[in-house]
Amino acid sequence: MIARYPRVVALGGGTGLSSLLRGLKHFPLDLAAIVTVADDGGSSGRLLREFNMPPPGDIRNVLVALSQDEPLLGELFQYRFAADETHYLEGHSLGNLLICAMNAIHGGNFVHAVEQIGRVLNIKGRVYPVSPKATVLKAELADGRIIAGESQLASQGSPIRCVFHDAPVVAVPEAVQALWEADVIVLGPGSLYTSVLPNLLLPEVCAAINGNTRADIVYVCNIMTEAGETDGYGAADHLDALFRHGLARVDHVIVNDEAIPDAVCEAYRAEAAQPVKGEFERLRAMGAQVIRSRIASFLGNTVRHDPIKTAAAVFSIALTRL
Template identity: 40%
Template sequence: MSAAARPGARGPATGRHERASGPSVVALGGGHGLAASLEAMRLVAGTLTAVVTVADDGGSSGRLRSELDVLPPGDLRMALAALCDDTHWGRTWRDLMQHRFATDGPLDNHAVGNLIIAALWEMLDDPVAGLDWVGQLLGVRGRVLPVSLEPLRIEADCRVGHDLVTVRGQSQVAKAPGRIMDLRMTPSDPAACPEAVEAVEAADWVVLGPGSWYSSVLTHLLVPDLAAALHKTPARRCVTLNLEPEAGETDGLTSTEHLEVLHRYAPELRIDVVVADPSAVEDLDTLADAAGRFGARLLLRQVSRGDGTARHDPLRLAGAYRDVFEGFLGDVGRRAD
């Protein structure tokens, strides 16, 4: 493509991320958990940036990562789709980005959005610019950034009976055969995306979770420059707990143990608020104590859907985040609304 015909090296940072009021929020995670929080936060944040894990090595993302030597686009695609607004334009582009081919050929199970993102990366040779251009096309309410400009590789040691078994790759960590005892990055010092570090340092609030605790949330703490930014940013920090353990990597892990795992990987990290659905809390006192070890208060809100599934309701979660961001916590340690 000629220089005159191709998009510039950097497009506009986002489609429509500026809002009249509200805090500047950075959300960390990946997959369905991050998408759920973004659908809620786009309703209450002033500016919103998603910093997304790039460790996926399975499915469509894994194939594109291997064949094209690019970042796995799947979690980035899901974040972009979650930031589409509720107009006809936004819903149409959201559904197109998430659409998967079903064929007997090489396109089988590829998501359209993954192909669009990978094509722009190939054209621009710049992952951040490519994501910004997709964001502009979709008219998203926010910006999506990778946590690193290089694909991440994670591995975990799992306790299986009396043995310690090592599994490698996000797709295998997500299906861990036993309790995860240790998670690490290989190599151990991947470079952070500079724009992601800048966003964290400039934020009013940083939100971790919900999501796959080891393979989506904790991976951010294993990128040294981003972890350093999380520790030194003047932003307040919020942790959103999952509605139930995930089969595989967190099977059998209580809500309190989720916080204890986070504390093990970031013992010096200060947390201001922990958001939890009361239906997912096994013991209120122990969870409040675990939050207190971070210096955090516990905010109990019903944030799940009313259909009995373990999925977050965007409007309910948005209401919880509004309470968090506005500082209206009340008696958060002992009462659920």
């Protein structure tokens, strides 16, 4: 009898998802990543507007993170052309341009283009955009305003009440199937309203997560709040936002249990951010098992999720599915 690895599906975007996957690829798992296509800023936003293709930036980061030859090909794919007002390539990363080229080669079939770039990078696992077409993320703010555009949501001076699409968005069928077959489904880490929640806005995605009653649903909580997006949020507030956007349950919440140096906290306070409070009792009252783990890593005055430590916390859950 051939042993089967636990099937782990991770959803998100931004640097948080790629960091987690960079760690998970070192564990014996059957991996799949589902990535938001709501980014409208920077190089991704320009390619979206000029080539009518989904923004490739978050996809690129995930593909590089899962590459078996990450140090070599990752540096190439992440290379960004220097700012030069007279140069068309200003600000573009080479990886974004290669994904754009592959999308054109395959007649605008973005899902197939991502699959082929994954073969070029020799990735571990599968990567799916959550939708084959770009999505426009909108938010209702606490002051009643409606704001359009992922890159605009955190700079409005009013808390975000909810995010939504005002037009139907269809999910990639292979991504939905992966969720139905998953043993463990992981949301986060990453920007709550602009990286994690956009995936839940697709009805088929939310239905598959809620419908797969045998899977363990895991939320990897952010270490720090984000100004303009999760000001003052504790871990339970993050979970409450997931529930308000359609998620039916979370079985495990992984929270950082490593002390953050005063100098790091001071640097984040200057950016109107602070450590996310654990709120352990409230999390348990919401039906989640709390996993307290030392998953932080520090670079100067910046704190991030350590890829291996965070992945190990997820793997400890997946081990129960063997």
